[in-house]
Amino acid sequence: MSDAEKKLMELRDAIIDGDSEKAKEITEELVRDGIDPLRIIKEVVGPASKIVGEKFESAEIFLPDLIMAGEALKAVVDVVSSSIPEGQSAKKGKILIATVKGDLHDIGKNIVSSLLAASGFEVYDLGIDVDAQEIIQKAEEVQADVIGLSALLTTTLEQQREVINLLKELGLRDKYIVVIGGAPVTKEWCEEIGADGWSTDAIEAVKLIEELMEKKKKR
Amino acid sequence: MTIEITELEERAHTGPFMALKDFQKKMYLRARELVKEYDINRDPNDIVPTDISITKDIYEAALQLLQDVGFICVETSRTVQVEKDEILRGLRKVPTEVQFGSNNEIVRIKRRELFSQSPIVKWLGPWGAQISSPEMFLLIHQSYAKENIDALQCGVVSKIDGKTVRNKCVSEIISATLGAKLLREAVKRVGRPDMPISFDCVGGSDVAFPAIFTPDGARPTDHVVLFNVMSEMSFSLMDLNKIALAKAFNESYPFLGFLQNPYGGFGGGSETLAIISTAEAIFTLAISGIWGVYTGVTTISPIPKHEDLLWFEICNKLTLKKHTDAIICGSPVSFSEPSTETLVHELVYRTIPLTLTSDALLAAQAACGKPYDYVTGMEARIVSEVTDAVLGMGIKIEDANELCKEILKRYLKDKAPEKGKRFYECYDTEKIEPSKEYLSIYEKLKREYQDIGIEWI
Numbered sequence: 001m002s003d004a005e006k007k008l009m010e011l012r013d014a015i016i017d018g019d020s021e022k023a024k025e026i027t028e029e030l031v032r033d034g035i036d037p038l039r040i041i042k043e044v045v046g047p048a049s050k051i052v053g054e055k056f057e058s059a060e061i062f063l064p065d066l067i068m069a070g071e072a073l074k075a076v077v078d079v080v081s082s083s084i085p086e087g088q089s090a091k092k093g094k095i096l097i098a099t100v101k102g103d104l105h106d107i108g109k110n111i112v113s114s115l116l117a118a119s120g121f122e123v124y125d126l127g128i129d130v131d132a133q134e135i136i137q138k139a140e141e142v143q144a145d146v147i148g149l150s151a152l153l154t155t156t157l158e159q160q161r162e163v164i165n166l167l168k169e170l171g172l173r174d175k176y177i178v179v180i181g182g183a184p185v186t187k188e189w190c191e192e193i194g195a196d197g198w199s200t201d202a203i204e205a206v207k208l209i210e211e212l213m214e215k216k217k218k219r
Numbered sequence: 220m221t222i223e224i225t226e227l228e229e230r231a232h233t234g235p236f237m238a239l240k241d242f243q244k245k246m247y248l249r250a251r252e253l254v255k256e257y258d259i260n261r262d263p264n265d266i267v268p269t270d271i272s273i274t275k276d277i278y279e280a281a282l283q284l285l286q287d288v289g290f291i292c293v294e295t296s297r298t299v300q301v302e303k304d305e306i307l308r309g310l311r312k313v314p315t316e317v318q319f320g321s322n323n324e325i326v327r328i329k330r331r332e333l334f335s336q337s338p339i340v341k342w343l344g345p346w347g348a349q350i351s352s353p354e355m356f357l358l359i360h361q362s363y364a365k366e367n368i369d370a371l372q373c374g375v376v377s378k379i380d381g382k383t384v385r386n387k388c389v390s391e392i393i394s395a396t397l398g399a400k401l402l403r404e405a406v407k408r409v410g411r412p413d414m415p416i417s418f419d420c421v422g423g424s425d426v427a428f429p430a431i432f433t434p435d436g437a438r439p440t441d442h443v444v445l446f447n448v449m450s451e452m453s454f455s456l457m458d459l460n461k462i463a464l465a466k467a468f469n470e471s472y473p474f475l476g477f478l479q480n481p482y483g484g485f486g487g488g489s490e491t492l493a494i495i496s497t498a499e500a501i502f503t504l505a506i507s508g509i510w511g512v513y514t515g516v517t518t519i520s521p522i523p524k525h526e527d528l529l530w531f532e533i534c535n536k537l538t539l540k541k542h543t544d545a546i547i548c549g550s551p552v553s554f555s556e557p558s559t560e561t562l563v564h565e566l567v568y569r570t571i572p573l574t575l576t577s578d579a580l581l582a583a584q585a586a587c588g589k590p591y592d593y594v595t596g597m598e599a600r601i602v603s604e605v606t607d608a609v610l611g612m613g614i615k616i617e618d619a620n621e622l623c624k625e626i627l628k629r630y631l632k633d634k635a636p637e638k639g640k641r642f643y644e645c646y647d648t649e650k651i652e653p654s655k656e657y658l659s660i661y662e663k664l665k666r667e668y669q670d671i672g673i674e675w676i
Contacts, residue, residue: 059524062487064247067240102386102424104293104455106239111484111519127239128293153423157590158383184349184590201521 004035008044015048015076016055018068024075037080041120045076049119056115057203063111070117077120091122093213096139097148098126100159105152108182111202112148119206132163139176145216146209149195151182160185161193168194177212181205221309221507222301224459230299231292231456239453242291242298243485246452249287250491253280259490266526266627267533267572267620271333274538281497281538282306290502291453301502309505313545317472317510319370319415321440326369326415328511328548328579333540334616339574341603344372345594346550346582347420351378353397355592359642360405362596362651363583367603370415370442372582373402375423377590387426395422399436417442417581419475425460432468439469445477446509448499451485462508472510475548476503479515482528489527493534500535504545511546512539513581523554525568525631529623536576549573551602552584556639557595558657563664564630566598567673570605572619580606585639592641597653601661607676618672625671 001009007030014023030040052069055061061069077091095116099109106128117123124142126135139147147167149160160180167173179197180190190198197212199205237245253259257276262268282303289300315330328340344363350356356376364371376394377384384394398421406414418437422428428444431437444461448454465473478499486492500512516532518524532549539547551573553565562585573580583602586593614622639645645657665675 056483057520059483059488059520059527062247062491063484063519064244064487067244105450108519110240153386156386158385183587186590202519204521 004030004033008040011040011076012044012048015044015069015072016051018065018072020068020072020075023072024079027076027079031079031083037083040076040080045073045120049073052118053115053203053206063114066111066114066118070114073118073120092120092210093145094122094124094142095146095148095209096124096126096135096142096144097150098130098135099128099150100156100163101129101131102159103151103153103156104128105150108152108202109148109150112150112181112205115202115206116209119210121209132159132166135163136166136170136172140172144176145213146177146179148209149178149180151180151184153184157182157184157189160195164193164195177209177216179205179209179212221312222305222505223507224462227299227506228456228459231295231297234289234297234299236296237291237298239291239293239296242288243451246284246288246495247485247487247491250284250487250494253284253494254490256280259493261489261530265620266529266623267616268530268537269617269620271537271541273534274541277493277497277534277538278542280494281501284494284498285502288452292456293453294456301505306501306505309507310501310543310545312507313504313543314510315544315546317546319440319442319472320413321438322413324411324413324415328546330544330546331578333537334575336610336613338610339577339606340370340579341368341599341606342370342372342417342548342579342581343368343583343599343602344417345374346372346552346584346588348374348584348588348594349377349590350374351591352376353379353401355642356398357401357405358648358651359592359594359596360402361408362642362646363599364406364409364411364414364596365651366596366599368599370417371402371406372417373398373420374588374594375420376401387424391424391427392430395427395430396433396436399431399433403435415441419443419445425457425464428461429464437468437470439471441470442472442475443470444473445475445513446503446506448476448478448503451480451495452499452502474508474510476500476509476512477515478503478512479517482516482518482520482524482531484519489531492531493538496531496535497538500539501543504543511548511578513548513550515550515552517587522633522635525565526627529569529572533572533576536573540576546578547576548579548581549577550582550584551580552582552587553598554587554636556586556593556637557597557642558645558654558660559637559639560660560664561630561634561637562598562639563601563661564626566601567605567668568623568626568631570602571609571614571622572616574606574609575614575616575619586636592643593639595642595646595653595657596651597645597657597661604675608673611676612674622672629671
């Protein structure tokens, strides 16, 4: 195994362990050593995020570990992005995610947001209790590809519809992929409010967003 | 001095600021360190912990976590710090008995000895379940009130005239008024008008909450509010508002702490969650006016790890019963939907050890209360009968461990929640009786359970 390969392995382990500082340090070294940034993405970021996802799914690691791995991954992507030639991107897409107005539950959203970050998406997490207007304003500002709306209460579920209705009113509906999530969300609800996809499971949510992004790129 | 709610409000506005995510990370990392420091390890042979010496370490670790990390207010993002002495003083003042109901429906929830075979209070209902209309709400609660229960828990009217009830809006206020009235109507219709009711879910937000106190709604002898630890050592000012309002309406014992930690969330896995959930309970019980704690259980995984969920929940109850004088409530709930075999297995599996480690059972909820109408009184029947069987047979904690292991192996290991039926699909809504299909599923499984040693009464 060459020195570069050893370092790439070390980097992968640092991401899985959620060690942001170490991950950043190794990435900087690799870039300084002339390793192609896209090789780092292909050989480290992709496999590491897959392993982290699998460990989370099998309950070997938990949400905080996932968040720390996501932070380490972001540190790597940030270093790599500054070295990638214009026109190429290290990130899979931009996701804006929020728990809708009136709902203070953030755990489900945080899981999805962390998994997305760990999978190489650029995630803008607006937090909890966010109204429709603010969500759309921010999506426009960051030029998001996907809007993710989380709700745990049926009394706040209606706010997911309000975001979609406001997007329609503003003529912006087709610009964004809108996905919804939360314990009470169902296929019927997704169809009723005209969202592009739904999930009550974080791992599935990431797969869904990846699929919808692929479809969007082909359009 | 114990911690009053006014003091909690003060600290929630003046404590050190910390971003919620940073707080959650700090809490988890410290809990993980404490697992190592106190050498807290789950015996892989146990689903129900049988060696209660572990509770001493969990209790000490929880006290330490509380001092090191504190609590966080979700609205202000300020941490509430507490001294060990404040906590211990608060714990010494918790009531060991409370009373609800009136006339011939007096219900006393008393502290039972650990593993006691004495009767346990069955305060059962579709806790927090989302119900599609006021009409359905009445029928579902009647179906619970008809069963062998001591007091009624409640769900939520989530739609009125087909329109969704919105949080902190007019519709939620109407839903709360209507819900409270219908709960009283439900107990009247089954001939038990004085039965105590928990109105803790009908007025969800602090805006809608006062609406439950109409003349036909909550009585001072009912229960009206939970202090809701939202997730992982956080709380909301909204709950403090509700408690102050409940006191203003002369409620006797408004203040029950409710803790629900998702397995695999910021609290991590079994061992860290055992510490975190105990720290939450200790903090909650130390607040002046709390009469008990009610631990729920949930998971972020689509396939619940039943063995881990049960272990940490029972650990939590054993620790609190062993090291405090508080009233501890358990929550038999299922992830599966009504009229399914998996639902029956989940309820039996959870009710057995909860009966031995709790002072009251609250809720008998299916499908985690998801919308709409996935709850029926039959779940209360199952919980009630299993409880009677456990007490009738004199089951010991070691037996409970063996039974749960067998149920897990035979029926629940790696099993996803089962799709079932809504109330009106598995109940005769005229007679308010379970369908033949639902009854036959239950009867068949009762026979199977006799083979593994559970004798129904």
